[in-house]
Amino acid sequence: MADVIRSKKPSTHRHTPEGGAPTAAHSAAEAAEARIDVAGVTAMLLGTWAEARLESREMIKDPAFWQIHGQPMPEHRERVLGQLHAFVAAEAAGRAYPVEYGGKADNGGNLASFEELVLADPSMQIKAGVQWGLFGSAIQQLGTESHHEKWLADVRTLALPGAFAMTEMGHGSDVAAIGTTATYDVEAGEFVIHTPFRAATKEFLGNAALHGRAATVFAQLITGGVNYGVHCFFVPIRDENGQMLPGVTSEDDGVKGGLNGIDNGRLAFDHVRIPRENLLNRYGDVAPDGTYSSDIPSPGRRFFTMLGALVQGRVSLDGAATTGAALAEYIAITYANQRRQFDSGTGTDEVVLLDYGKHQRRLLPRLAQTYAQFFAHDQLLRTYDGVFSGAHDTPDERENLETLAAALKPLSTWNALDTIQECREACGGAGFMAENRLVDLHHDLDVYATFEGDNNILLQLVGKRLLSDFAAQFKEKDAAALARFAVGQTAGRIFHGAGLRTLGQSVADFGSTARSVELGLRAEQQHELLAGRVEQMVTDIATALRPASKLSQAEAAALFNEHQSELIEAARAHGELLQWEAFAEGVAAIDDDGTRQVLTWLRDLFGLSLIEKHLAWHLINGRLSTQRAASVGRYVDRLCARLRPHAQDLVDAFGFEAEHVRAPIALGGERARQDEARAYYAAQRASGTAPISEKTLRKQAAAGGR
Incomplete structure (x- = not known):
């Protein structure tokens, strides 16, 4: 049976069962609308390192890299290890490393190509990240030239597989409080790596259960009776035959909720001795006599600099x-x-x-x-x-x-x-x-x-940065300037809280929801609402926390805890604003008229969906009138209907090929079933052999009885 002839506009017929719209245009061509340049959008989405991404996508078209559904964990682990060796053979490993160690010194391209591996098997991607992005990068970023000479080339070729031992059973995100110690023995010229209690056991470490021969271990550096905080050490854990070295204990994490192609496990150390030179000493060093030195005098700044190197x-x-x-x-x-x-x-x-x-x-x-x-x-x-x-x-x-x-x-x-x-x-x-x-x-x-x-x-860290930036506005300001800010804030609160802004919106919106949208929800207003929300949230939190400077440490911590959720929500709003701004900048750079129009609609859908998600906040804080707020959801619906004919183009622009998708329902399997069913019923109707429905029979009987 031929496709139904479709109108150029989505159907609004109220009698279609289940809310269906059988006359909706399925493509931009059917809708007679501007279309995106699919290839052009693909190039935009691939981004600055498009070539590196495409190289990676081409490599993983080989079935040898594909995840096998339901494969038992032991076989999956060995398959993933073999895939990493295949990366090395394809010269796709360690792209960020210096050229002298076999890399390409390409930091952006390295991550871009790595990110594409998720299309093949996320276990493979993450194990590659453990080997070259965590274990290897700790050596590269926290070590110095002597460490690079010893280990980087072997890390790149997988001759030296390793684990990244930071997280502990008792401390995950709070790295500064880890329990593992590295105590310097002056007489022996060695560090003693030790797990003093069960909660200090290193946990969730890729390559720890089976394949790793060394680990970059984060521990509290102690020398001369002083704890200089967390540093990173290169610690061998297995010999060339895969046997655990003396003092090192490994436990297998076993089956997990996902990523079962990675041999995650635990590591514990019982007074394991390593040479002094195995301290990765880019940011802090210990001399043979036990003297500690660092170019970064602040312990806090030193700690965050080391972690930042692994961002x-x-x-x-x-x-x-x-x-x-x-x-x-x-x-x-x-x-x-x-x-x-x-x-x-x-x-x-x-x-x-x-x-x-x-x-x-x-x-x-x-x-x-x-x-x-x-x-x-x-x-x-x-x-x-x-x-x-x-x-x-x-x-x-x-x-x-x-x-x-x-x-x-x-x-x-x-x-x-x-x-x-x-x-x-x-x-x-x-x-x-x-x-x-x-x-x-x-x-x-x-x-x-x-x-x-x-x-x-992570969002709490962002929130603290927002508060820091807020406070920096007032550094070295005189009392008059602070007073002016306070007055401005009060005026702003009255302006929003008393509804003066919303009253103005209501007057402008009177009698026309469509006009309300066009007047008040364009790109400029979207940005104003998203940015204004961040600004007000940060200001409110900073004001609430101002008394902390006059409180005891415990009282200040309690006050912060009262506002922790608000701070995290403000940071999340900040991230959403960053995404919207990046989208808007991307749209502004588009030359093709059709592409720019469609992606403008898509950008608006993103912005208005964010506003809709936080609609209660905008209403409570007087940022939107009730009438304009009510129009947000309706406009989201209109944008969805407007974008419906472009939906396939927009996902086609991701540039995935069949080998990347590997889902039968998206590769013609469903279309074939639907075409077969339609052809079957069409043939029945054409031959006159189609049975009639009971409803039709009853209608015929009723008509015959009149």
């Missing part, structure tokens, strides 16, 4: 989570454009899932979120490369990088889980089948929300 984990998780969400959206939206459910009751074809308004609402705002993340991540990656290439390596730029990574990684990893789950449900039972990848993808990316720091703790 690439957070950066790469932001990118990998975004790619994972994009894969889920490609599967779900492609399926929704082919799967049919419920007919219109008029003998037409069943309705395609994406024609339903609720289905659009489920998927398209999340698609807009993922686009925003692609743009924001490329900015983050450029900042990272600028710092680690040395082009923009300043203390301020390092602090900006750390804050940006801590703001974006929580949002993208949380969004990946939310998106994958919604996509799974949107695909019904088919989404629950392992072959369609969504369930495994959710399991494997679940831990991304606590990798490299719990998301809430």
